[in-house]
Every structure is written in C-alpha cells, then in structure tokens.
Amino acid sequence: MNNFVFPRPRQSELGEQLRAEVREFLDGWHGDRHAAAAFGGFDPEFSKALGARGWIGMGFPKRYGGGGYGLLERYVVLEELLAARAPIFAHSVADRQSGPLLLKFGNERQRDDILPRIAAGECYFCIGMSEPDSGSDLASVRTRATKVDGGWLVNGAKIWTSSAHRSHYMILLCRTAPVAEARHAGLSQFLVDMKTRGITCRPIVNIAGDHDFNEVHLQDVFLPADALIGVEGEGWQQVTSELALERSGPERFMSHQGAVEEFAVALKQQRSAEGARTLGRLVAHLSILRRMSRSIATMIADGQEPALHAALVKDLGTCFEQDIPETLRLVLQTEPEAGASEAYSAALANVILHAPSCTIRGGTKEVLRGIVAKSLGLR
Amino acid sequence: MSDDMRDMLHESALRIFADNPPDLWAVLQGAGFDKALLAESKGGAGVSWADACGLLGLAGEHAAAVPLAEAMVGHWLAERAGVEDATLPTIAFSTHPEQIRLARARDGWRVDGTLPRVPWGRTCTHVAFILGPGTTAQLVVLARDAAGVSVTPGHNLAGEPRDTLLLDGVVPQAVVPAPFDAGALLAVGAIVRSALMAGAIERALGLAVEYANLRVQFGRPIGKFQAVQQNIAVLATQAAAARVAAEAGTEAIDDWLAGKGEPLTQSIAAASAKIRTGEAAGQACAISHQVFGAIGFTEEHDLHRFTKRLWSWRDECGNEAYWSLALGERILAGDTKQTLWRTLAPAASGAATGVAK
Numbered sequence: 001m002n003n004f005v006f007p008r009p010r011q012s013e014l015g016e017q018l019r020a021e022v023r024e025f026l027d028g029w030h031g032d033r034h035a036a037a038a039f040g041g042f043d044p045e046f047s048k049a050l051g052a053r054g055w056i057g058m059g060f061p062k063r064y065g066g067g068g069y070g071l072l073e074r075y076v077v078l079e080e081l082l083a084a085r086a087p088i089f090a091h092s093v094a095d096r097q098s099g100p101l102l103l104k105f106g107n108e109r110q111r112d113d114i115l116p117r118i119a120a121g122e123c124y125f126c127i128g129m130s131e132p133d134s135g136s137d138l139a140s141v142r143t144r145a146t147k148v149d150g151g152w153l154v155n156g157a158k159i160w161t162s163s164a165h166r167s168h169y170m171i172l173l174c175r176t177a178p179v180a181e182a183r184h185a186g187l188s189q190f191l192v193d194m195k196t197r198g199i200t201c202r203p204i205v206n207i208a209g210d211h212d213f214n215e216v217h218l219q220d221v222f223l224p225a226d227a228l229i230g231v232e233g234e235g236w237q238q239v240t241s242e243l244a245l246e247r248s249g250p251e252r253f254m255s256h257q258g259a260v261e262e263f264a265v266a267l268k269q270q271r272s273a274e275g276a277r278t279l280g281r282l283v284a285h286l287s288i289l290r291r292m293s294r295s296i297a298t299m300i301a302d303g304q305e306p307a308l309h310a311a312l313v314k315d316l317g318t319c320f321e322q323d324i325p326e327t328l329r330l331v332l333q334t335e336p337e338a339g340a341s342e343a344y345s346a347a348l349a350n351v352i353l354h355a356p357s358c359t360i361r362g363g364t365k366e367v368l369r370g371i372v373a374k375s376l377g378l379r
Numbered sequence: 380m381s382d383d384m385r386d387m388l389h390e391s392a393l394r395i396f397a398d399n400p401p402d403l404w405a406v407l408q409g410a411g412f413d414k415a416l417l418a419e420s421k422g423g424a425g426v427s428w429a430d431a432c433g434l435l436g437l438a439g440e441h442a443a444a445v446p447l448a449e450a451m452v453g454h455w456l457a458e459r460a461g462v463e464d465a466t467l468p469t470i471a472f473s474t475h476p477e478q479i480r481l482a483r484a485r486d487g488w489r490v491d492g493t494l495p496r497v498p499w500g501r502t503c504t505h506v507a508f509i510l511g512p513g514t515t516a517q518l519v520v521l522a523r524d525a526a527g528v529s530v531t532p533g534h535n536l537a538g539e540p541r542d543t544l545l546l547d548g549v550v551p552q553a554v555v556p557a558p559f560d561a562g563a564l565l566a567v568g569a570i571v572r573s574a575l576m577a578g579a580i581e582r583a584l585g586l587a588v589e590y591a592n593l594r595v596q597f598g599r600p601i602g603k604f605q606a607v608q609q610n611i612a613v614l615a616t617q618a619a620a621a622r623v624a625a626e627a628g629t630e631a632i633d634d635w636l637a638g639k640g641e642p643l644t645q646s647i648a649a650a651s652a653k654i655r656t657g658e659a660a661g662q663a664c665a666i667s668h669q670v671f672g673a674i675g676f677t678e679e680h681d682l683h684r685f686t687k688r689l690w691s692w693r694d695e696c697g698n699e700a701y702w703s704l705a706l707g708e709r710i711l712a713g714d715t716k717q718t719l720w721r722t723l724a725p726a727a728s729g730a731a732t733g734v735a736k
C-alpha cells in the first residue's frame with residue numbers, strides 16, 4: 001500500500017549557512033518585489049547578481065559553472081527567493097529544468113557552451129511542449145523535425161510558451177518519427193536557439209493583463225545535427241524526467257506566499273480570532289507541504305526520480321495556492337485592486353487573477369490525479 | 380535503538396494487529412507495547428516517540444479497540460511521577476483547567492472536580508494529568524479505585540470509552556512538579572491522535588482502492604471510472620499529507636525532549652500535526668464512504684470502524700480550529716518585523732518544522 005512514503009528530509013548544514021547569506025543579500029536588495037505572485041518578476045540584473053554569487057545552477061558540477069553545491073542547497077536558496085518575492089522569472093526555467101536536462105541528456109558541446117552561461121544568470125530558457133491541439137495529451141504533439149542534410153528541419157507551432165519572447169533557447173519536444181502503435185515513441189527533444197531563422201513569436205496576454213506566454217511558430221527552421229538532446233526517439237522518457245523537476249519544487253505551493261505575508265501584516269493591525277485561526281491553518285498547510293517538498297528534494301539529491309511523489313505534491317500544493325485568495329478574502333474584506341496602494345488589496349487582486357493557472361500549468365490537477373490513481377492500481 | 384530492533388518491533392506489532400486475537404489488549408501488554416516508551420531499565424523498550432507513533436499508526440490502520448496510545452503516554456507519565464503499580468494508566472487531557480482543583484490539606488494533597496472524557500476511564504487503574512500553568516504545574520497521578528472517584532460512562536462515536544471522572548476529595552497517589560505544563564501534554568495528546576489518524580486514513584484509502592477494483596457497475600469495475608479515480612487520488616494525497624504531518628509532529632516531541640527543538644507549545648510542527656491530519660480525516664471519510672455507496676453505510680461493513688474513529692479523534696485533544704487559533708495567535712504575537720516565512724523557517728535551524736539537525 002505504501003506507495004507514498006516520504007522519507008525524512010535531510011537538512012544541509014551548508015544550506016543553512018546559505019540561508020543566512022541569502023537573507024542578508026535579500027535584505028540589502030531594494031528592487032521591485034512582484035506584488036504577490038512570486039517568480040512573476042523578470043529582472044536580468046537580478047539574475048546576474050544571483051549568478052555572480054553562485055546561486056544559479058547550484059547542482060551543476062564546477063566545470064560547468066556550478067558552485068560545488070548540491071540540490072539541497074539549491075532548494076534553500078530557491079525557497080528564500082520565493083518567500084521574498086524576488087524577480088527570478090528570467091532564469092528560473094533554465095535553473096530548474098532546462099539546465100538539469102542538458103546536464104543529464106545533453107551532449108558535451110551543449111553542456112560546455114550553455115551550462116556556464118545559465119549558472120551566470122545570463123541565459124534563459126523556455127519550454128516548447130504544449131501545442132494548440134496538444135495540451136494534457138502531450139504525446140500527441142504534431143510539430144515535426146525531419147532529417148535533412150547536416151541536421152533537421154522543423155515545422156509546427158507551440159503555444160503557452162512562457163517567456164519565449166525573451167528567452168535565448170527553447171527545449172523543443174517534437175515528432176521525429178510518424179505516430180506508431182506506441183504513441184509515446186518517435187518523440188525527440190532539441191535545443192533551439194530562439195534567434196534561428198523561421199521562428200516567430202506572437203504575444204498572448206493573460207487575464208492578469210501580463211504578457212508572459214506566447215504562440216511560437218516554427219517554419220522550416222533548420223537545426224544542426226547536434227541540436228538533438230539525448231537519444232532520438234526517447235523524447236518521452238526525457239520529458240517525463242523533466243516534468244518531475246518542473247513539478248516538484250517549492251514554486252508549486254509558494255507562488256502566493258506574498259499574499260499570505262501581506263495578510264499577516266494586515267492582521268497585526270486588525271486582530272481577530274478568525275484571522276488568527278485562518279493564519280494558523282495556512283501555516284500548518286505550508287509547513288507540511290514544505291516538508292513533503294523537501295523530502296522530494298532529498299530523494300532527488302540521492303539520485304532517485306520521484307515523479308509520482310512530485311505529481312502528488314504538485315496537486316496538493318497548487319490546490320493549496322489556489323485556495324489562498326478564497327480563504328483570505330472572507331477574513332479581511334477588501335475590494336481587490338491590482339496595483340492598489342494598499343498592499344493587501346493589491347496582493348489579493350494579484351493572487352485572484354493568477355489562481356486559475358496554478359492547477360493548469362505544469363500538468364492539470366486532473367492529469368496529476370490520473371497519475372496518482374494509476375499508481376494505486378486503478379486503471 | 381538499532382534499526383533491526385525497530386523493524387522487529389514493528390513487524391511483531393503488525394502481526395498482532397493483523398491476527399486481531401480476542402484478547403488483543405492482553406497480548407499487546409504481554410508483548411510490552413504499552414510500556415514501549417519507558418527505558419529498558421524500567422521494563423520498557425526505550426523507543427523514540429517517532430517509533431512509538433509508528434506503532435500507533437498500525438493501531439489506527441487496524442482500528443484496534445485498545446487503549447494503546449493512552450497507556451503509552453500514561454506509563455511515561457506514571458514513571459516520571461514514581462508510580463510503579465500502574466498496569467493501565469490513562470491520561471486526562473483536560474482542556475478545562477477551571478474544572479479541577481488541587482489543594483494541599485494538612486495531611487497531603489486533595490483533588491476535587493471533574494475530569495471530562497477520560498479515555499478508558501472505567502477500566503484504567505490510574506489517571507495521570509497535569510494541572511496549573513508554567514513552572515507551577517503539577518503532575519498528578521490518581522488511582523481510579525481511590526475513595527471519592529466516581530465514573531460516569533461515555534464514549535466516542537467509535538464506542539471507545541470516554542468517561543467522566545468526578546473527584547470528591549480524592550487523595551492522589553502522587554503529586555510531583557510537572558516537567559512541562561498542561562499545554563505541552565495536550566500537544567502530545569494531539570500528536571499521538573494524529574499518528575492514529577494517519578494510520579486509519581491509510582486504511583480508508585486501502586479499502587477504497589480494493590473496493591473500486593472489485594465492485595462492477597455498467598459492466599466494469601467502478602475504479603475504471605474517472606470520477607471515482609479522481610476522488611480516490613485526492614484521498615491518497617490527503618493520506619500522504621496526514622502521514623507526513625504526523626511524522627513531523629512526533630519528531631517535534633523527540634527533538635523537544637532531547638533539548639534540540641523549541642518547547643513543544645511553540646513548535647509549528649506540533650500544532651500543524653493535528654490541523655493537517657484533522658482536515659485529511661474529514662476528506663478521507665467523505666471520499667471513502669462515497670466510493671462504497673450504500674454498503675459502506677451499513678453497520679455490518681468494516682468501513683465505519685475507521686471512519687468513526689477518524690470522526691472522533693479529529694475532535695479529541697483539540698480540533699483543527701483549536702490548533703489553528705493557537706498557532707495563528709502564537710505567530711501574530713511574535714516579532715512584528717519578522718516575516719511569516721522567517722518564523723516558519725528560522726535561520727540556522729530547521730527545528731521549527733521538526734527537521735533534525
């Protein structure tokens with residue numbers, strides 16, 4: 001029965017030393033805190049400053065620009081950045097999944113060329129998975145790479161590609177062989193320079209009024225042979241391992257932490273038993289999610305691939321996040337207004353407008369629950 | 380204790396619960412599980428609280444109708460009070476200190492008042508409890524057959540005895556300065572309940588999965604229907620969170636007793652345990668009953684042995700609302716310049732979330 005044992009998280013001494021350093025750095029940093037949705041802020045200077053401190057690509061070996069840290073230390077830095085609502089969106093995809101993907105499956109040239117730049121906070125990535133007709137059913141992607149002299153020719157379209165308009169590279173998932181009996185076969189991943197001819201990016205504005213995601217068209221895009229990542233035809237296995245990284249981190253339950261902080265500040269002025277009770281409950285959820293997430297980080301640091309645990313914690317974490325505005329608004333009443341001078345009202349507006357996306361991006365909650373149900377032997 | 384010893388203890392408890400002999404309690408006592416928390420020199424097994432709560436998880440998973448949790452904590456307190464003849468000590472986790480008075484008479488102590496809803500009050504040999512705040516707190520142990528003790532029977536939804544003890548000038552068997560106050564004992568009780576609940580929730584999940592694969596409607600097992608799968612997946616996530624919450628709580632007890640962590644009454648992990656398992660319990664009961672349809676609503680079926688315990692335990696030793704308020708007030712009372720996050724994740728120590736150094 002015990003499919004879901006979460007081992008006791010291991011604490012890293014080095015990580016705890018880093019925590020103090022990161023806090024000191026953040027206390028001395030007076031840039032713009034994104035109103036409430038952490039990792040919403042895109043700030044190249046900030047990314048560079050983090051890179052200079054060795055706080056990006058922390059799990060990379062030293063020869064690729066890593067600082068000799070492990071994933072447990074990386075976790076500490078990341079949760080501190082998220083808690084402070086620091087603008088980490090520029091480098092966060094590269095740090096979280098594209099870099100580790102290249103480290104694991106990339107060829108030597110890709111690693112040599114790109115990992116040090118990621119670690120310096122100067123190289124940003126976007127994820128080219130979803131397509132207009134392929135969302136949850138990711139294996140149905142139709143973008144195709146055809147073998148040509150010296151490389152590949154890519155045709156197709158990607159959508160919802162976050163930061164495509166300001167990223168240096170995309171990790172592209174596409175078909176390299178016709179759909180066969182096994183639907184998951186015949187997919188491959190490529191490293192795509194976003195400046196390559198034939199790539200066009202059209203902005204899509206989200207309900208919060210922000211331009212984060214995009215539609216990306218790829219028309220006769222030529223990729224050199226060595227743009228292939230890993231093994232031709234094994235894109236599905238690779239993308240699954242990438243998704244475990246995408247799903248397991250603290251950004252899956254901390255992106256609305258800013259609103260909870262503002263709520264706590266406002267409560268101190270306006271004490272009530274209901275407010276204290278609400279805060280206590282949120283803290284309990286947060287502390288248990290954090291323990292589960294740190295347990296996953298420990299498993300990953302030990303070389304395991306806890307994809308199932310990641311799906312489960314993402315479901316719990318994103319439902320928790322999504323529920324935050326619903327909980328807060330009934331306790332401290334205000335009319336939410338984006339950008340309002342009253343910090344709590346602005347934060348509430350921000351999380352209300354972002355909440356729907358929590359349980360969609362990175363795999364919908366229905367899809368995640370399907371994965372959990374399957375592991376229980378229900379399908 | 381070595382890992383081998385721990386595994387052996389766990390295995391042997393599992394075998395006993397699975398066998399479920401008619402004299403289950405006598406068998407558990409015979410094997411010394413009630414005294415597991417005592418040092419080996421005191422006739423115990425010297426297990427940590429984490430290990431003890433692992434055993435309680437098994438008790439919850441088997442809906443064992445025995446006072447194991449109470450006796451474990453009871454022996455641990457009785458030993459501290461120097462009471463050696465207790466064969467079934469239980470605990471009164473009184474949350475109503477105003478209902479009870481301890482006074483010094485010329486010839487010793489007297490206790491008057493009411494101890495409400497004492498687990499297994501009618502069958503215990505002794506009751507241990509803590510009175511008074513902070514450093515003036517006293518640990519009191521009464522013999523249940525002492526003059527002046529009368530028992531009004533009651534029970535929780537699962538039929539476990541929760542008896543009210545009326546005390547009329549009772550001479551306690553022991554009164555010693557308490558090593559911690561009543562608030563800390565209530566937190567221990569809440570964490571112990573969390574451990575039991577985590578086990579019962581896991582069983583509710585196991586039963587639901589098993590049934591969903593067996594019960595056929597519309598020509599296929601109901602577990603093939605996505606609506607059913609989604610509900611059971613939610614139950615699984617709740618079971619996982621409950622287990623992690625209970626473990627965090629038990630580690631907070633171990634850290635506190637080892638002088639590593641903060642006082643139990645300040646620990647976020649300690650308060651979170653009951654809040655999180657309590658919430659999980661509500662969802663687990665609702666979903667598992669839904670999966671079972673009408674058959675699960677019958678007296679005859681096993682499911683209610685688990686769900687009734689969950690519905691009872693979540694309200695014992697403080698429910699989610701009680702602990703949420705306590706935790707929220709503690710946080711709001713802290714340094715006003717400190718962010719919530721830095722209270723939750725204090726620098727240079729993971730103790731607040733129950734993570735050992």
Ligand SMILES: Cc1cc2nc3c(=O)[nH]c(=O)nc-3n(C[C@H](O)[C@H](O)[C@H](O)COP(=O)(O)OP(=O)(O)OC[C@H]3O[C@@H](n4cnc5c(N)ncnc54)[C@H](O)[C@@H]3O)c2cc1C
Nearest residue numbers: 127128129130135136160161162357360361362363364366
């Ligand atoms: C803010 C944001 C940023 C994103 N960034 C990126 C990015 O950078 N790169 C990228 O590749 N993608 C990105 N995505 C896309 C994201 O991965 C998809 O939205 C997601 O996988 C769901 O696909 P869909 O939107 O097409 O919904 P659909 O798959 O069409 O699903 C619609 C609804 O149907 C349900 N559904 C679908 N299939 C099933 C099924 N089998 N069983 C039960 N229910 C089902 C879904 O759960 C959902 O509720 C982003 C999305 C958002 C919201």
